[in-house]
Amino acid sequence: MTVFSQRDIEQIMRHGLSVADAEKQMADFARGFPYANIVAPASVGDGIVQLDDAARRVAADTYDAYRQNHKIVKFVPASGAATRMFKDLFEFLSSGDRNPVVEKVLQNIDKFAFYDDLKKFISASTMAHDIIAAIIGVDGLNYGNCPKGLIKFHGAGARARTAAAEHLAEGAEYAVSSDNSVRIHFTVSPEHRTAFESLFAKLVDEYSARYGVAYDITMSEQMAKTDTIAAAPDNTPFRTDDGSLLFRPAGHGALIENLNNIDADIIFVKNIDNVCAEHVRSDTIEYKRALAGVLVQVQAKIFDYISRLDDADDAVRNEIREFISNTLCVRGASDFDTAQIRKILNRPTRVCGVVRNTGAPGGGPFMVRGADGLISPQIVESSQIAPDARDIMDAASHFNPVDLVCAVRNINGDKFDLTKFIDENTGFISDKSKNGRPLRAMEKPGLWNGAMANWNTIFVEVPPTTFSPVKVVSDLLTLPHQQA
Numbered sequence: 001m002t003v004f005s006q007r008d009i010e011q012i013m014r015h016g017l018s019v020a021d022a023e024k025q026m027a028d029f030a031r032g033f034p035y036a037n038i039v040a041p042a043s044v045g046d047g048i049v050q051l052d053d054a055a056r057r058v059a060a061d062t063y064d065a066y067r068q069n070h071k072i073v074k075f076v077p078a079s080g081a082a083t084r085m086f087k088d089l090f091e092f093l094s095s096g097d098r099n100p101v102v103e104k105v106l107q108n109i110d111k112f113a114f115y116d117d118l119k120k121f122i123s124a125s126t127m128a129h130d131i132i133a134a135i136i137g138v139d140g141l142n143y144g145n146c147p148k149g150l151i152k153f154h155g156a157g158a159r160a161r162t163a164a165a166e167h168l169a170e171g172a173e174y175a176v177s178s179d180n181s182v183r184i185h186f187t188v189s190p191e192h193r194t195a196f197e198s199l200f201a202k203l204v205d206e207y208s209a210r211y212g213v214a215y216d217i218t219m220s221e222q223m224a225k226t227d228t229i230a231a232a233p234d235n236t237p238f239r240t241d242d243g244s245l246l247f248r249p250a251g252h253g254a255l256i257e258n259l260n261n262i263d264a265d266i267i268f269v270k271n272i273d274n275v276c277a278e279h280v281r282s283d284t285i286e287y288k289r290a291l292a293g294v295l296v297q298v299q300a301k302i303f304d305y306i307s308r309l310d311d312a313d314d315a316v317r318n319e320i321r322e323f324i325s326n327t328l329c330v331r332g333a334s335d336f337d338t339a340q341i342r343k344i345l346n347r348p349t350r351v352c353g354v355v356r357n358t359g360a361p362g363g364g365p366f367m368v369r370g371a372d373g374l375i376s377p378q379i380v381e382s383s384q385i386a387p388d389a390r391d392i393m394d395a396a397s398h399f400n401p402v403d404l405v406c407a408v409r410n411i412n413g414d415k416f417d418l419t420k421f422i423d424e425n426t427g428f429i430s431d432k433s434k435n436g437r438p439l440r441a442m443e444k445p446g447l448w449n450g451a452m453a454n455w456n457t458i459f460v461e462v463p464p465t466t467f468s469p470v471k472v473v474s475d476l477l478t479l480p481h482q483q484a
Contacts, residue, residue, distance in 0.1 A: 003237060011245055016225030029231040029440055033427045035386035039375055041396035042365035047329050047377050048354060048398060048459040051290060059293030060286065066266075066296045067177060073264035074175040074182070076167050077252055077447070078149040078196075078272040079189040079222060085151075085273075085473055086136045086144045093132060102132060104474045111477055113152040113160040117141060135473075147192050147272070150199065153470065154277040154481055163470075164196065165203055166275040172211035173281070174288040175268055183216040186272075187258050190221050220261070226254035230432075231440040238439045246434060251443030253427070256451040260418040262408075266292060269404040269448070273470040276480035283465040287353060291460055292405045295351040298327065298458060302345050303411045309342060317341070328456050329367070332374040348416045348455045352379065352448070353403030353462035363400040363449065364393070365459045371425070377457040379448050383428060398459070401467040402448060406455075418451075426450030 003026055004012065004019065012022045042048050051059065083090075088101035098106075106128055109115060118141060121134040136144030143151055149164035161169070164186065171182045188196050196219060204215045227247040230238040238246050259267065268288065276284060305320045312320065320341055324330050330344055354365050368378040379400045385393045408416050426445040433439060445451045468480035475481065 007243075008237070008245055012229075015227060015247055016223070017227075022229055025229050025442060026231065026235065026237065028427065028442065029235045029429065032429060034425060035389070036366070036378070036380045036384040036426070037369040038366045038380060038385060038389055038392050039369055040367045041392060041398075042329075042354075042367055042377055042459050043397055044461065047367055048365060048461055049294070050461050051294075056286070056290045059291075059297065060289035061293070062296050063289045063293035066292075069178050070265040071263070072175050072177045072183065072266050072268070073262050074167070074171045074184045074268045074270070075259060075262060076149075076164075076184060076186045076270060076272050077255055078147060078164060078186045079192075080147060080252075080272070081189070082143060082146055082148045082151055085148060085470060088472060089132050089136050090144060093129065093136075096129075098128065101472055101474045102128075104477065105135075106131065108477050111482065113155050113476070113481075114141060114143070116157050116160065117152065147189065148470065149186065149188070149272045150192065150195055153275070153476060154483075156483060162199065163272050163275055164199060165207075166277075167270075167272070168200075168203060168207050168215065168217075169211070169278060170275060170281060170284065172207065172213050173285045174292075176213055180212075180214055181216045182211075182213045183218070183264070185218045185220065185258075185262055187255055188219050188221060193219060193221065220258045222249055222254050223257050226250050226257055226444065228442040228444065230434070231442070233438050233440065235440070238434070238437075240434070246439070248432075248441050251428065251446065253444035253446045253449070253451045255447050256418055256422060259406075259447070260415075263415070265407070265409055266295065267406045267408060268292070269402065269406060271402045271469065274401065274403075274468060276465075276468040277482065279483075280465070280480050283463055287403075287462045287466050288405075291351045291353055291403070291462070294458060294460055295349065295405045295407050298351070298456075299349055299407045301327070302349065302456070306342070306345050306411050309338065309345075320345075328376075328458070330374055330376045330456070332369070344456070346410060347421055348406060348408050348418060348452075349458070350404050350406045350452060350455050351458045351460055353401060353466065354398040354459045355401050355462060355464050355467050357397055357399045358464065363446075364396045365398055365400060366392070366396065370423070370453070377459055378453060379457075381428075381446065381449055384426065384449070398461065400448065401462075401469070403462060403466065404448060421452065421454035423450040423453035426453065 088099050092102045121140045134140030152160045153163045154161045171184050200217045228250045230246040232238045363379045363381040366380045367375050369375050428443040430441050432441045
């Protein structure tokens with residue numbers, strides 16, 4: 001029996017959801033999401049590929065040849081606010097306690113790319129509290145309410161670049177399509193879209209001339225139909241003061257809908273904050289090309305096997321099974337039949353760069369047993385791992401820096417419907433509040449976790465120099481983000 005009134009149903013439908021979707025969300029709150037059934041961490045030689053210099057050059061050359069006749073898009077999730085980046089600064093304003101991040105910021109204030117802008121609000125005699133307030137407050141730079149993409153990351157003065165601007169520069173070095181266009185798609189929040197549009201209007205002509213390319217910048221917002229209903233602590237629908245349902249954004253996993261709308265042969269996916277300054281970018285460019293080349297090589301093999309499958313003799317079928325087991329690392333059946341082979345081959349494929357684990361937070365590459373009994377490579381977040389499987393997590397040698405290259409067309413050149421490859425039984429539930437009242441919030445399967453769970457996945461080791469995220473503001477003081 002539905003838990004929703006007629007008024008609720010009308011609100012649900014106005015939001016773009018079906019009643020069945022809403023009822024499933026309430027059921028998911030009640031039963032929770034199962035832990036991932038991890039079998040082992042992926043490792044070099046068993047799920048993770050190491051490219052030697054020769055293989056890396058061949059892969060990069062393969063991609064360079066491929067993109068002369070194909071459409072490439074760089075997809076950058078950029079809708080998140082920078083609140084967590086400035087968490088320590090907010091805490092200082094609230095408590096007055098100078099935590100280590102605040103100390104580092106104050107001692108190195110002139111090394112930030114936004115320093116020239118900050119000087120409009122401070123002087124040599126400005127107190128620490130007021131300096132920090134000028135960085136994050138509405139009467140200063142207002143960075144505490146900005147998305148990361150609009151924060152100046154690199155350079156100084158007139159040469160300072162925001163994170164979004166740096167993605168334009170980076171894209172010109174590896175994401176150029178056959179028509180000399182650099183297509184970059186940013187997902188943005190509605191309240192910041194105008195600011196992004198203004199930034200790109202200022203930059204496109206300058207960067208086009210500098211890099212000799214034509215930019216095609218597009219944006220989209222997280223779709224309302226992907227929002228989830230909030231629940232009360234007893235797992236009934238949370239209601240606002242006027243009795244209405246409360247809808248919340250469903251996390252980055254909802255962006256699979258945005259990704260699904262991208263028209264491209266290959267799509268690079270990279271977080272907005274994982275971008276380094278231009279003078280230390282050579283490894284990033286080299287490995288982006290190599291990852292894409294590995295993807296092209298694997299996709300060509302998949303298409304070849306699909307085209308030969310119906311007339312394949314035993315020798316060819318065994319060759320295909322070996323490819324599935326050793327290259328795609330999909331295992332669990334000793335003798336895949338034709339229908340299973342076709343299902344495994346005929347789906348989107350991604351190559352994911354993974355970095356040696358140095359203790360950074362985030363998901364990692366694991367071998368996971370799915371509901372169908374098959375074991376395959378997956379990116380799994382620590383929150384998806386059961387307490388009694390923590391020894392497997394602790395043994396992981398690599399972690400996921402969100403460095404993806406995706407092939408999203410089938411053998412006929414048609415786009416896959418990416419929403420058909422989501423594991424709907426994955427997700428996250430967390431405790432939040434609204435106007436002081438507790439609630440439970442649900443996030444959809446993560447974009448590179450459950451939303452891509454039923455893709456073919458290849459893990460390739462990349463160097464740590466390709467991974468330079470800005471999780472807290474003091475990360476901007478590290479080498480990848482400082483001037484030469």
